[in-house]
Amino acid sequence: MRLRGDEFRPSAGRYAFRVVQPRPALRHTTLSDPLRGWGYLVGDHDGLARLAALFSFAAYSRHTVVHVPLRDSVPRTYAPGVPVDLVLAHRSLGLRPSVWPSLRRGLTRGTPGTVRTDEQRTADHAAAWQARWEQRWERLDPVDRIRPAVHARTLFLFGARDTFASASVQLEVAAGFGPRHKRAAKGYDVLVTSLTTHLPLSRGRHTELDIGFQAYPPYAHFRRPGRSASRRSRTAASP
Structure with missing residues (x-):
């Protein structure tokens, strides 16, 4: 998959990073802070599909920060x-996270570009993570967990290749199956899957990060997969 984005090279003191943002912005996708309540990432098909691609890109871009403005x-x-x-x-x-506000102020003049993802490679590494989780979910190595942190109204997810690849697949699931739910056609949000199993285990309040689908309004434009936009509803008099 090809994904358009802007590349920045901000610096804060002696810290400098390559930062990539999706372009255009994900206008119909929102995220709530999982450390201050229920973490809920909900978007339309385009937003979830592009987020899946961004997680896949992050999985194989060790020296790049992926920034997704959602507020x-x-x-x-x-x-x-x-x-x-x-x-x-x-x-x-x-x-x-403490240097992020300074870096964010430097995201002013980006260079347009395109990033590519490899769906099969992503699926293979996601399957490897899933196999390890099924074998020893309570004893996973820290590298096999996504560590969350929140600072300056931003959720940071620190991970590695396989964890980001697995998260990408979960977002693909939400983008693919969310629109098929009956509630989706009525404009309701539909809880599809979750990234909670990717997060560290905790003894206190359990941190949750769920993924949902919701079509963007007006809902008259939305058709569940498999239903033609011109197809009439069948009536009792229909043969």
Whole structure:
């Protein structure tokens, strides 16, 4: 898959990073802070599909920060919690959330470009992570968990190749199966899958990060997969 984006090279003191943002912005996708309540990532098909590609890109881009602005997305009728942006980065990159506000101020003049993802490679590494999780979910190596942190109204997800690949597949599932739900045609959000199993285990309050689908309004444009836009509803008099 090819994904359009802007590339930036901001610096804060002695720290400098390559940052990639999707272009255009994901206008119909929102995210709530999972550390201050229920973490809920909900979007339309385009938003979830592009997020899947961004997670896949992050999986194989150890030296790149993926920044997804979501706070300015179109507000939803049901939007629990505190809205946050999203940042994906490898654990090995050494990005500290405390320097992010300075880096974010440098995201002003990006260079347009295109990033590519390999769906089969992503699926293979996602399957490898899933196999390890099924064998020893309670004893996973820290590298096999996505570590969340929140700072400056931004959710940071620090992961590695296989964890980001697995998260990408879950977003693909949400983009593919969410529109098939009966509630989707009525404009309701549909809880499809979750990234909670990717997060560290905790003894206190359980951190959750679920993924849902919701078509963007007006809902008259939306048709569930398999239904033609011109197909009439069958009546009792129909043969």
